Amino acid sequence: MSGDRIEADYLLETPIDPRIAAEIIAGEQSSGTFVPVPGETPELKARSAARVIRLDILDEDAAGPALPGASPAADGRFRRALVTLSWPLETLGPSLPNLVATVAGNLFELKAVSGLRLLDIRMPSAFAAAYRGPQFGIAGTRRLAGVDKRAMIGTIVKPSVGFSAEETASLVRKLCEAGIDFIKDDELQADGPACPFADRVKAVMRVIEAEADRTGKKTMYAFNLTGDLDQMRRRHDHLVESGATCLMASLNSVGLVGMIELARFSTLPIHAHRNGWGYLARHPMLGWSYVAWQKIWRLAGADHMHVNGLQNKFFESDASVMDSARTCLTPLFPEKPCIVMPVFSSGQSARQAPATYAGLGSTDLIVTAGGGIMGHPDGPAAGVTALKEAWAATVAGISLEEHARAHPELGRALEVAA
Structure with a gap:
């Protein structure tokens, strides 16, 4: 992992192509929104957007939807995948409250998601310097x-x-x-x-x-x-x-x-x-x-x-x-x-x-x-x-x-x- 980036692993279930769903989540949790907006330039995305750095398909025909409220699957199939997203530290700094808002925020509510579980987080060393950790x-x-x-x-x-x-x-x-x-x-x-x-x-x-x-x-x-x-x-x-x-x-x-x-x-x-x-x-x-x-x-x-x-x-x-x-x-x-x-x-x-x-x-x-x-x-x-x-x-x-x-x-x- 790069020393200036945050990574989070997820188990994803989706009614759409998992690659597209992962990009929707990355956009929602960084520079994107549900429609293109002025100022979201390629340069800004390169600097601030979350990246999908891993996607492994696990199941092409899951028994979903696991959760209510997801979009219907056009072909009737739900797919599961392991996904890793990466964020630049400079967008939020070494802040635990804002880290939680980033890796576990609105992504759970997305219609493109019929199931999502946060599996792991990896933080750069700036977090170690910012927080006390256990004293005893x-x-x-x-x-x-x-x-x-x-x-x-x-x-x-x-x-x-x-x-x-x-x-x-x-x-x-x-x-x-x-x-x-x-x-x-x-x-x-x-x-x-x-x-x-x-x-x-x-x-x-x-x-x-x-x-x-x-x-x-x-x-x-x-x-x-x-x-x-x-x-x-x-x-x-x-x-x-x-x-x-x-x-x-x-x-x-x-x-x-x-x-x-x-x-x-x-x-x-x-x-x-x-x-x-x-x-x-x-x-x-x-x-x-x-x-x-x-x-x-x-x-x-x-x-x-x-x-x-x-x-x-x-x-x-x-x-x-x-x-x-x-x-x-x-x-x-x-x-x-x-x-x-x-x-x-x-x-x-x-x-x-x-x-x-x-x-x-x-x-x-x-x-x-x-x-x-x-x-x-x-x-x-x-x-x-x-x-x-x-x-x-x-x-x-x-x-x-x-x-x-x-x-x-x-x-x-x-x-x-x-």
Whole structure:
């Protein structure tokens, strides 16, 4: 890729010749419009227009239209193709909000498109210089959580909502005593009257600090500060004053600019939650791939990125989950890798440890098991122990069933997760 151009890959379905459709998209997303206009000279196009630099036909007779509102196919046939477009950096500069408007703007609405999915983005190094990227990433997260090389074992406060601040702290005490590494608010728990943010921070940090004084290990807790910019700044400052070591924000709620600004003032790791991801990705011929989407948020400043989990409760396949996790560990730029910690969640238990480790090839991850810990027959503390033992056995190359013979907490967990 040229150092001064942006590239984006798409899966295109169209009722017309894919080459013509690709040129329509390129024109719509750069110098063109639906009719010729004065000033759109050949010189301007050469300088500013998007280019179609790759087009590979995949299917000459697709089962489309995948999406409503497309033009009818004159011959009754819909075609699919892989398309790569390229834009000059000088038309928008190294701006993430304007990058999104360029690569994921009006192109989805075009009648020449009966299906379109953004698969990947490649940005020139000017973006690396313009944005902070993750401040903490894997190394900083491990340092603050006191976890060196093994997988980080975590959970979500469950029930998701309904606990008071003191009830939340009571559960956190049990989890800290069990040696858990990481706890997070559920994304539904923010600053409601039933459990105000400040009260929850005070109650939870009192427990975490007391346990840290006793054992030397300070559990990382990601407090959900999702809100408008002023609220997030105030909540961030309160977390810092209270000795917290992590915060959480819902990406699709705070938006790209909200995330960029949060990362600019934050002095804590940012646990980025992707709730709402389904409306961007569930249809296979619309929206974003995670590979493309996560690059935006990593560069904006996320330190942890949710990637779903194996055998999850949602629509996503295991192969997609592992692709998502691996891409979090893949450098964005040579000069600024922007590596972030993938977070596995959604129906996770001791059972998924072997396949997760085999697929990722690394212990640089956070496993957040809600029911897998809270639902252990012998209580949350046993759930934490079971998950730790599952990962210890997996990394050592021991089957879970064999390891469970000498570790009853793991054995009980396997019975429940069978």
